[in-house]
Amino acid sequence: MNIPRYSDIVKAHSNLVQFAYRTPILSSARIDVITGGKIYCKCENFQKTGSFKFRGAVNAVMSLSEGAAGQGVATHSSGNHAAALALAARKRGIAAYVVMPETAPEIKKKAVAGYGAKIFFCTPSLEARQATLAEVISETGAAEIHPYDNFHVIAGQGTAMKEMLEDGPDLDIALVPVGGGGLLSGTALALTHLSPRTQLIGCEPEGADDAYRSFLQGEIIPSINPLTIADGLLTSLGERNFAIIREQVDQIVTVSEDSIIAAMRMVWERMKIIIEPSSAVPLGAILEGKIDLRNQRVGILISGGNVDLEKLPFQPNYTSERIA
Amino acid sequence: MNIPRYSDIVKAHSNLVQFAYRTPILSSARIDVITGGKIYCKCENFQKTGSFKFRGAVNAVMSLSEGAAGQGVATHSSGNHAAALALAARKRGIAAYVVMPETAPEIKKKAVAGYGAKIFFCTPSLEARQATLAEVISETGAAEIHPYDNFHVIAGQGTAMKEMLEDGPDLDIALVPVGGGGLLSGTALALTHLSPRTQLIGCEPEGADDAYRSFLQGEIIPSINPLTIADGLLTSLGERNFAIIREQVDQIVTVSEDSIIAAMRMVWERMKIIIEPSSAVPLGAILEGKIDLRNQRVGILISGGNVDLEKLPFQPNYTSERIA
Numbered sequence: 001m002n003i004p005r006y007s008d009i010v011k012a013h014s015n016l017v018q019f020a021y022r023t024p025i026l027s028s029a030r031i032d033v034i035t036g037g038k039i040y041c042k043c044e045n046f047q048k049t050g051s052f053k054f055r056g057a058v059n060a061v062m063s064l065s066e067g068a069a070g071q072g073v074a075t076h077s078s079g080n081h082a083a084a085l086a087l088a089a090r091k092r093g094i095a096a097y098v099v100m101p102e103t104a105p106e107i108k109k110k111a112v113a114g115y116g117a118k119i120f121f122c123t124p125s126l127e128a129r130q131a132t133l134a135e136v137i138s139e140t141g142a143a144e145i146h147p148y149d150n151f152h153v154i155a156g157q158g159t160a161m162k163e164m165l166e167d168g169p170d171l172d173i174a175l176v177p178v179g180g181g182g183l184l185s186g187t188a189l190a191l192t193h194l195s196p197r198t199q200l201i202g203c204e205p206e207g208a209d210d211a212y213r214s215f216l217q218g219e220i221i222p223s224i225n226p227l228t229i230a231d232g233l234l235t236s237l238g239e240r241n242f243a244i245i246r247e248q249v250d251q252i253v254t255v256s257e258d259s260i261i262a263a264m265r266m267v268w269e270r271m272k273i274i275i276e277p278s279s280a281v282p283l284g285a286i287l288e289g290k291i292d293l294r295n296q297r298v299g300i301l302i303s304g305g306n307v308d309l310e311k312l313p314f315q316p317n318y319t320s321e322r323i324a
Numbered sequence: 325m326n327i328p329r330y331s332d333i334v335k336a337h338s339n340l341v342q343f344a345y346r347t348p349i350l351s352s353a354r355i356d357v358i359t360g361g362k363i364y365c366k367c368e369n370f371q372k373t374g375s376f377k378f379r380g381a382v383n384a385v386m387s388l389s390e391g392a393a394g395q396g397v398a399t400h401s402s403g404n405h406a407a408a409l410a411l412a413a414r415k416r417g418i419a420a421y422v423v424m425p426e427t428a429p430e431i432k433k434k435a436v437a438g439y440g441a442k443i444f445f446c447t448p449s450l451e452a453r454q455a456t457l458a459e460v461i462s463e464t465g466a467a468e469i470h471p472y473d474n475f476h477v478i479a480g481q482g483t484a485m486k487e488m489l490e491d492g493p494d495l496d497i498a499l500v501p502v503g504g505g506g507l508l509s510g511t512a513l514a515l516t517h518l519s520p521r522t523q524l525i526g527c528e529p530e531g532a533d534d535a536y537r538s539f540l541q542g543e544i545i546p547s548i549n550p551l552t553i554a555d556g557l558l559t560s561l562g563e564r565n566f567a568i569i570r571e572q573v574d575q576i577v578t579v580s581e582d583s584i585i586a587a588m589r590m591v592w593e594r595m596k597i598i599i600e601p602s603s604a605v606p607l608g609a610i611l612e613g614k615i616d617l618r619n620q621r622v623g624i625l626i627s628g629g630n631v632d633l634e635k636l637p638f639q640p641n642y643t644s645e646r647i648a
Contacts, residue, residue: 024348026370038501045596046350107593265633269431272369272629305596309589309638 002151009158009186012059016156019058019091023047023160025168028271037293040171041267045275045305046292048251049111051232052160052303053084053147059156060145061088068070069094074142075130076100076122078099079108080232080304081147086117097142099127099132103191105231107308133184134190148182149238157186162194171198172296175282177303178211178252179233181241186314187301188248198299201291202245202252203282205229205260210236215245229257229313232278232304242282253291261313268314269304274305277313325564326475330517333510336383340480343382343415347484349492352595359610361475361617364495365591366488369599369629370448373435375556376484376627377408377471383480384469385412393418398455398466400424400446400453403432404556404628405471410441421466423456425449429555431632472506472562473562481510486518488623495522499606501627502526502535503557505565511625512572522623525615526569526576527552527606529584534560539569539576552645553581553637556602556628577615583608585637591626591639598629601637 023043032038044052061073072095075085082098089096096117101107101124112119122132137144152266160183161174173193178184184202191198204211208226214237222236238247245252264280266287267273279302285291286298347367356362370377385397396419399409406422413420420441424433425448436443446456461468470477484507485498498515502508508526515522528535532550538561546560561569569576590602590611591597603626609615610622 016621043596050596268598268633272367272374272598274592274598309636312633312636312638314633314636315639 001242001243002190003243004151004155004158006189008155009190010163012152012155013159013162014324015062016055016159019048019271020055021047022093022163025164026271026273028272031266032305035293037286037296037298039298039300040168041300041302042160043273043302045273045279045302049080049083049087049115049254050306051080051084052157052301053080054087055159056150056153056156057081057084057088057145058091058183060096060150060152061085061092062254063152064143066253068143072097073144073145074098074133074136074140075145075147076133077147078104078231078234080115080306083108083111083115085145086112086115087116090116095142097136097140099129099136101129105308107306111306123257129258146238146295148180148235149240151240153182154186154189154240154244157183159188160229160301161190164301165190165194168299169297171195171243171299173199173201173291173298175201175203175285175291175298175300177230177233177278177281178204179208179278181211181245183301183303184249185244188244192248199250200248202249204252204254205233206254206256208234209254211245212252212254214242215249218246230260230278230281232276233281253285255284255288259288263287265314274307275302276307279303279305327564327567328475328479328482328513330513332479333486333514333551336476336479337483337486339386340379340382340483340561343372343377344379345371346487349488350595350597354594355590359617361610361620363622363624364492365595365624365626366484367597367626368484368612369597369603369626373404373407373439374413374628374630375404375408376481376625377404378411380474380477380480381405381408381412381469382415383502384474384476385416385418387476388467392467395465395467396421397469398422398457398460398464399469399471400457402428402555402558404630406441407432407435407614409440409469410436414440417468421464423453423460423462425453429632431630435630443484454588458515467469470562471559472504473564477506478510478513478564478568481507482514484625485511485514487624489514489518492623493621495519495614495623497523497525497617498623499525499527499609500625501557501602501605502528503532504559504604505535505561505569507625507627508573509565509568511569516572523574524572526573527609528562528576528578529557529605530578530580532558533578535569536576536578538566539573541572548573554584554602554605556600557605579605579608579612587611589638597632599626600628600631603627613617
């Protein structure tokens, strides 16, 4: 299995520096008072396409040979990776083909189309996605860019923590949401090299806790029918990701839906920034008391800010729905 | 009439620099493409208490003599000024008495109470507010700090544009929402001194257009039954504010409710920051084509970010309500 090293993150950074924003690090005096720690948020919700996914996508696209790039790129994704790959492909002037479940949020469909990708809709199952993607690739010859189980994607995601350590204070603890494990594994590679003393904790919704179970068990145990408002974290760990995570992550904690929503609301109200539910999972873990952060400097990677403003969990009549 | 000069803004800045945030200036490549200008947003939604009002309040509180301060401060306000004054008073260790209409948004009542002010509720009319405030002042001996028609408040609000010019690029146009005129008049004083060539345009909701009418008429014509989602802009111009505005502002434009909501949504979706409806009025004016900003550098003062997340105008079933 081909696993990136820190030098691949450095190379990724030089590939993407002209395309991606160097996002700011924000904090909130009130949230520090509430939690008892000193919390720094790296705002990838301000990243191009509204999530950190643009880092990995742009690195993967820019790493393709001229010949391969000419055939375009393809992926299946319910959202943020799709938009990121679409814009990355546009930056290189090549075609992007995206397989999406019909049930994906409207705002994410619009974003992907808006960045110029060709969308292929399928029914919301992993089998349908994979079958449709295989068809698209056999017709177009496009290179598949997996959303997280991909060498260059992992190296690209690692650049967020690299920037955070370059621009911010030393961190005692780093908290990262985990779905497929792209961000968590990239972060682990960066931290192990740059700040090995920092404790790295993956934060996962209870309703999609395959990383938690896999980490305990020592082997990948995929989620079956995951259910959470954190729609970016429904996917199960990739193989490359797990290989890194099991070696280089200190702990994985799970978080309830109520805590995710409470944390999301706290960030919206106190910090006045829009984060998607997936990004609220680390603060949710703090609010649940799962992480002891008294007098600790804590870095959180805010993964994205793409939400459907017509379906927010703050309404009194909100009920969560199963999203495939 | 006692009108501040630029030197009063400089003094205000030195009074508040240790208490207020120096807020960032953000921009959005996508919004620039949509509007055709280069737009810079000074993010007072990130200011303490969630709005620019903290600048004026803290300057007013810190400018009181020891003797006057000991009696506390009092005001009537439907929200942002009340929270700002409450926190400013706490910073000086003095009492704050706030008269609020019973109909004020829940989030603003909670914020004011949370900062330690004593709240007196009244019916939602200007007469009831004034009568209740007069009673409170006669009982406590507190100093009245008017939300906008106050020398030190105006000087404090002027510090936002001072910072914007110090930290950002030269501006061809500056856009500022106008309600009572505290921010607009303070901005005018700063711009006239620091960048007289910059065109200053006040932006006002159609449903509360007293500044527009007063500016045309050359005398204060208060709003009667104003109605707008921009709940920070329901008040009518103050005398000091109008005296400055009529001399030093180039134009006032009005904006429809639909444009305010569309602009607010655009900022939430594209910039991933939370702004309140009042702050969306300048971008609403741009979306309506009322301001020619092709190839212009445009500064917008984002006035605040206090919204009730349970009552957002993005829901399909949203209907606007009269707010007094």
